[in-house]
Amino acid sequence: MKVLLTGSKGQLGSCFQDRLPDGWEIWATDSDVLDITDLDKVKQAVTQFKPNVIVNAAAYTAVDKAETDRELAARINETGPKNLALAANEVGARLVHVSTDYVFDGNATKPYVEEDATNPLGVYGKTKLDGEIAVAEVQPDAIIIRTAWVFSEYGNNFVKTMLRLAKERDTLAIVADQRGCPTYAGDIAQAIIDLIQKKSQGGVYHFCGDTEVAWSDFxxxxxxxxxEREVLEKKPIVNNIISSDYPTLAKRPSYSVLDCGKIRSENIDMSNWKSALEEVLLKLK
Ligand SMILES: NC(=O)c1ccc[n+]([C@@H]2O[C@H](COP(=O)([O-])OP(=O)(O)OC[C@H]3O[C@@H](n4cnc5c(N)ncnc54)[C@H](OP(=O)(O)O)[C@@H]3O)[C@@H](O)[C@H]2O)c1
Structure with missing residues (x-):
């Protein structure tokens, strides 16, 4: 198996490299080596390396910043994946692309299945949805994994922000009216590897953590x-607030729980995020 990985220095890209199965060859690239928005460079890289699979872990992930940086977000989240799909087709490689729960508007009352209507509330979600559509048009059997609330020992994420704030403050006001499923990036990486190894059918798969929470619960x-694990010496008091008390540039879905029945039918377990969290906290200690 020859894998071209993009976004190799991000959370998912880093975890993917940690879990690479024995015998797999990888070319791990990030924006400094391979900018996915540059079609010529992407085609050149892909035709030279000739991968069997391209795993796209690159994305514009700054949800609020995207509201005022629409053009760059669209280039990275839509044009980039499309470029990868076009190049993949030239060498017969399969594309695995990653998307988000923020393609939904959050008005559902039960977990979203893959076929549910999308209606992103912000620029990030819109550009990620456009990326999904572009990939599926160019390579209909590409694997597209929608995931949510990603954390890991790498990069920037909610877990690291909470640890930092806990050291600075005694009380924290955290949003309690947005519900979703935290997901460990290492488990997404493993799910991608499993889907590749199983030669799974293409299309959209939902993959996230196995229990839903509000940000304040998380x-x-x-x-x-x-x-408990002595990563912190004291814990702050968490005050529940509602989203309107914490205005952000981007509106977020109030409910973005994903139904993972389709991927589970391929014998791939959901992310046991509480046990992954323990391991991540020990690594960060
Ligand atoms: N983080 C979440 O909570 C979350 C939630 C739902 C879905 N997702 C999706 O999950 C996937 C992985 O997210 P993540 O949290 O691992 O992302 P991340 O940590 O933000 O990493 C993204 C990586 O993409 C790279 N990148 C940006 N622009 C690029 C370009 N033009 N060419 C090549 N590489 C580029 C970044 O490199 P630079 O630093 O050099 O720019 C960075 O290394 C993404 O598709 C994301 O949309 C994430």
Missing amino acids: ASVIFNVAL
Whole structure:
């Protein structure tokens, strides 16, 4: 198996390299080596390396910044994946692309299945949805994984932000009216490897953590485990607030729980995020 990985220095890209199966050859690239928005460079890289699979872990992930940086977000989240799909087709490689729960508007009352209507509330979600559509048009059997609330020992994420704030403050106000499923990037990486090895059918798959929480619950779990594992010496008091008390540039879905029945039918377990969180906290200690 020859894999071309993009976004190799991000959370998912880093975790993917850590889990690479024995015998797989990888060319791990990030924006400094291979800018996915440059079609000529992408085609040149792909035709030279001739991968069997391209795993796209590159993305514009700054949800609020995207609201005022629409053009760059669209180039990275839509044009980039399309370029990869076009290049993949030239060498017969399969594209694995990653998308987000923010393609939904959050008005559902039960977990979203892959076929549910999309309606992103912000620029990030819109550009990620456009990326999904572009990939599926160019390579209909590409694998597209929608995931949510990603954390890991790498990069920037909610877990690291909470640990930093816990050291600075005694009380934290955290949003309690947005519900979703935290997902460990290492588990997404493993799910991608499993789907590749199983030669799974293409299309969209939902993959996320196995229990839903509000951001405020997620913060409380982080603080409890961090205190227990002596990552923190004290834990702050969490005050529940509503989204309107914490205005952000981008509107976020109030409910973005993903139904993972399709990927589970391929014998791939959902992310056991609480146990992954313990391991991540120990690594960050
Ligand atoms: N983070 C979340 O909570 C979350 C939630 C749902 C879905 N997702 C999706 O999950 C996937 C992985 O997310 P992540 O959290 O691992 O992302 P991340 O940590 O932000 O990493 C993204 C990587 O993409 C690279 N990149 C940006 N522009 C690029 C370009 N033009 N060419 C090549 N590489 C480029 C970045 O490199 P530079 O630093 O050099 O720019 C960075 O290394 C993404 O598709 C994301 O949309 C994430």
